[in-house]
Structure formats: structure tokens, C-alpha cells
Amino acid sequence: MLKFDIEKREGLARVGVIHTPHGDIKTPAFVGAATRATVKALTMKQMNELGSQAILANTYHLILRPGTELIKKAGGLAKFNSWYKPTFTDSGGFQIFSLPDVKISEKGVKFKSHIDGTKFEITPESSMQAQWQIGADIHMAFDHLAKSEDKKDMEAAMHRTHAWLDRCVKENQKLAKQAVKNHESEQYLYGIVQGGTFNDLRAESAKYCADQPVDGFGIGGVFTADGMAEMLKTVNSILPENKPRHLLGMGQEPLDLFIGAEFGCDTFDCVGPTRMARNGSLYTYDGRINIKNAKYTYDFTPLMPDCDCECCKNYSKAYLHHLFKTDEITAKILASIHNEHFVVFVTDQIRQSLLDGNFQKYKQQFLSRYYK
RNA sequence: GCUGGAGUCGUCUAGUGGCAAUGACAAGAGACUGUAAAUCUCUCGCGCUUCGCGCUUCGUUGGUUCGAGUCCAACCUCCAGCA
Numbered sequence: 001m002l003k004f005d006i007e008k009r010e011g012l013a014r015v016g017v018i019h020t021p022h023g024d025i026k027t028p029a030f031v032g033a034a035t036r037a038t039v040k041a042l043t044m045k046q047m048n049e050l051g052s053q054a055i056l057a058n059t060y061h062l063i064l065r066p067g068t069e070l071i072k073k074a075g076g077l078a079k080f081n082s083w084y085k086p087t088f089t090d091s092g093g094f095q096i097f098s099l100p101d102v103k104i105s106e107k108g109v110k111f112k113s114h115i116d117g118t119k120f121e122i123t124p125e126s127s128m129q130a131q132w133q134i135g136a137d138i139h140m141a142f143d144h145l146a147k148s149e150d151k152k153d154m155e156a157a158m159h160r161t162h163a164w165l166d167r168c169v170k171e172n173q174k175l176a177k178q179a180v181k182n183h184e185s186e187q188y189l190y191g192i193v194q195g196g197t198f199n200d201l202r203a204e205s206a207k208y209c210a211d212q213p214v215d216g217f218g219i220g221g222v223f224t225a226d227g228m229a230e231m232l233k234t235v236n237s238i239l240p241e242n243k244p245r246h247l248l249g250m251g252q253e254p255l256d257l258f259i260g261a262e263f264g265c266d267t268f269d270c271v272g273p274t275r276m277a278r279n280g281s282l283y284t285y286d287g288r289i290n291i292k293n294a295k296y297t298y299d300f301t302p303l304m305p306d307c308d309c310e311c312c313k314n315y316s317k318a319y320l321h322h323l324f325k326t327d328e329i330t331a332k333i334l335a336s337i338h339n340e341h342f343v344v345f346v347t348d349q350i351r352q353s354l355l356d357g358n359f360q361k362y363k364q365q366f367l368s369r370y371y372k
Numbered sequence: 373g374c375u376g377g378a379g380u381c382g383u384c385u386a387g388u389g390g391c392a393a394u395g396a397c398a399a400g401a402g403a404c405u406g407u408a409a410a411u412c413u414c415u416c417g418c419g420c421u422u423c424g425c426g427c428u429u430c431g432u433u434g435g436u437u438c439g440a441g442u443c444c445a446a447c448c449u450c451c452a453g454c455a
């Protein structure tokens with residue numbers, strides 16, 4: 001069983017430590033999105049230096065390239081990409097949502113590779129097998145993220161997610177036994193709560209997942225902070241307290257992190273910070289700025305004077321502006337360092353404020369400035 | 373000086389009688405939430421009451437034509453070759 005210690009609680013919020021075979025994660029924590037086994041534009045050394053505690057890779061992408069067997073041969077994800085801290089893998093369930101031409105059945109999901117059109121099938125079992133080959137510490141169950149906003153569709157997807165969770169659990173137990181036999185390190189499974197924007201479905205899904213022998217929970221299918229607080233209140237009041245909860249895909253907006261942590265989520269991952277960095281949208285305490293805007297041409301001040309990241313400590317907005325305008329790859333690197341550092345740092349500050357007992361004050365002060 | 377070629381939005385470029393005029397770049401702005409994203413969208417002659425209207429544009433000046441960036445003439449500039 002994955003070990004999770006809670007150091008402090010405040011309402012639904014908690015400060016904890018997840019103990020994985022690759023080290024601890026002090027929660028709440030922002031997990032870097034390393035979809036294809038890399039955080040785009042960043043080296044693992046840079047990720048370390050900016051304070052990241054964990055990364056999350058994607059099973060779908062790694063199945064396509066380079067193949068999960070290859071990663072196993074490499075010695076697992078950590079050895080393959082030189083990230084020797086905790087790792088997560090997403091199951092590939094999100095691709096059901098995001099790729100066209102997916103055929104969903106009870107058995108699993110068929111789709112064509114977006115790279116060369118080869119036909120592909122992922123089932124709960126094959127997703128588990130693939131994730132074990134990748135060898136991350138924490139796996140996500142293979143879930144059905146519905147495209148539709150229709151309640152009936154949501155409900156059907158949720159029930160399918162539950163049925164698949166049973167199969168994920170079984171397969172996971174089988175693979176865990178094999179791992180013990182082979183003296184391999186433990187890997188853990190999170191069940192995923194679905195239900196869309198319907199809190200009665202969320203409650204049902206949370207209840208279902210809560211009863212399963214899983215190590216933690218992913219909360220999936222969330223796309224905006226609207227209604228998120230209520231939903232998380234519902235879900236996290238039902239989920240057992242002693243297991244960690246990961247809010248899947250949220251964290252582009254600082255608000256997501258504050259609400260997520262306040263209402264009981266422990267870890268977050270999001271592609272937003274690095275994607276926006278590559279596109280020139282950079283975090284500051286006063287909101288995001290587009291560094292490509294002409295007004296930064298002669299701005300020789302740092303992006304965020306009180307920021308501790310490599311980018312802010314060494315370079316001016318004018319320099320970043322120049323790098324972006326000339327399309328230098330360094331632009332994306334420095335911007336990614338800053339944005340990733342920003343969300344990691346803010347989440348760490350949320351943790352600290354909870355420990356210090358001034359979360360509400362910190363939240364109010366941060367958000368009123370950021371979204372003014 | 374002669375012969376041939378060329379001059380179109382900031383740049384390069386499409387255009388051979390119906391055109392405010394193609395595409396790319398540059399420029400300006402916006403979007404991005406379990407990454408088919410170093411991507412995508414919009415604006416880009418001027419002015420308005422901006423799913424429209426008006427005005428002014430394709431080296432210059434004239435001409436032919438209902439209509440000219442497109443045809444004709446002269447001139448200017450540039451390139452190549454010959455003197």
C-alpha cells in the first residue's frame with residue numbers, strides 16, 4: 001500500500017507526504033507534465049533546480065513512441081529519462097477524450113495512432129501492463145473521459161470507468177505479485193473519479209472508487225475552476241482521508257491550485273504552464289503577460305523581481321522579448337523554467353501557508369493581486 | 373549609347389482586361405487546463421455608422437477601353453549583355 005502521511009488538516013485541505021519508492025512528495029504539490037517522458041523544453045536537471053518533486057508521463061504517448069517494452073529495457077522511466085524522483089503515469093484515458101475516431105466498447109478503446117495511422121487498442125488490462133513496463137511509481141486507472149456534456153453520456157462513461165477500474169485493480173494485483181516475485185519495486189494504482197459537472201454522479205463515482213482497493217485517487221474530467229469547489233467538496237468528503245488525491249490536468253490557473261488544495265486535493269498536474277511558456281504567456285504575481293507584446297521591447301526589468309528562478313534571476317523582460325521575437329529555443333527554455341517554477345512554487349507556498357495556519361490570508365492576498 | 377529584362381502592401385512574391393489585388397515573412401493582438409500544441413486564431417492601404425460603405429493604390433505621366441496592376445506611348449530607376 002502506498003504510504004501517505006497527513007501532517008496537518010484544515011477543513012478538507014491537508015498537508016501531507018506521499019512516500020514512493022523514488023522518494024517523498026510533500027503535498028500539496030504540483031507534478032510536472034512529462035507526457036512523452038520529458039517536460040517539454042526542460043532538462044531533468046532544470047526541473048530539479050526549479051523545485052519540482054514529481055513528474056507525470058502519458059501511457060498513450062509512450063506506447064506509440066518509443067514503446068513501453070523499450071522503456072522497461074532501459075530500466076524504467078526513471079532511469080530512461082534520468083528523473084530519479086517520484087513519477088506518475090496517466091493511463092491514456094484522456095486520449096479517448098481528445099483524439100478523433102475512437103471506438104469505445106466495454107472491452108476497451110480502439111483508435112488510430114495520430115502519428116502513422118496504425119490501429120491501436122487499449123484496454124484496462126493493457127494500460128496496466130504498459131504502465132508497469134514504464135515503471136512509474138503511481139499509475140492512473142484506465143478511465144473513460146466523456147466528450148459529451150449530456151448527463152446520460154456522462155453517467156454511461158462513469159459506469160464504464162467503474163467497470164474498467166475493477167479490471168485495472170485485478171490486473172494491477174496480478175502484476176504486483178509478479179513484481180514481488182521479480183524483486184521489482186512497488187507500483188501503485190489510483191482509481192479515477194468521473195461524473196463531469198453533475199455532483200450527484202461525482203458523489204456516486206467517489207463512493208464507488210472509495211470502496212476499491214486502490215492506493216489513491218485521480219479526479220478526472222475537470223476543465224475549469226467553475227463549480228470545482230463544490231464538486232471537490234462532494235468528492236473529497238466521500239473519498240477516504242488517508243489516501244492521496246490527484247486533480248488530473250488542472251493547474252494552469254493559480255486559482256485551480258488554491259481551490260484544489262483548499263478542498264482536499266494533494267497533487268496536481270497540468271500541461272498549461274509549459275505550453276503557455278512556449279507560447280510566450282508568462283506568469284507574474286499580477287497575472288499572465290504576453291512577453292511578445294511590443295511594450296516589453298525596452299523593459300529591462302526582470303519578469304518577476306522577487307522570483308527565485310533561473311530566468312528571473314538572470315534575464316530581463318526585454319531579453320526574453322527578444323528571444324521570443326527571434327524565435328530562439330532559449331526563449332522557450334527560460335519561459336518554461338519560469339512558468340514551471342511558478343506553479344511549483346505557488347503550490348509549495350500553499351503548503352507552507354497551511355502549515356503556518358494562514359492559508360486563507362495567503363489565498364486572498366495572492367488571488368486578489370493576480371486576478372485584479 | 374544600343375539590345376534584352378524588371379519595377380505590385382515594411383520585405384519577398386502571385387497576378388496578362390472586371391482587383392483593394394495572391395502567398396509567405398515581418399508587424400500588432402488574442403487563445404491555450406490528465407499535450408496530435410516550439411501550436412492555433414484574428415488584424416494588417418486609408419477612413420467610417422465595419423457581416424457593409426466610401427476614398428486612394430501596383431515606378432511616373434499620358435493614352436486605348438464601359439472597365440487597366442494587366443494593352444499602347446514617353447519618361448525615370450535598376451539588372452544583364454554589347455559598345
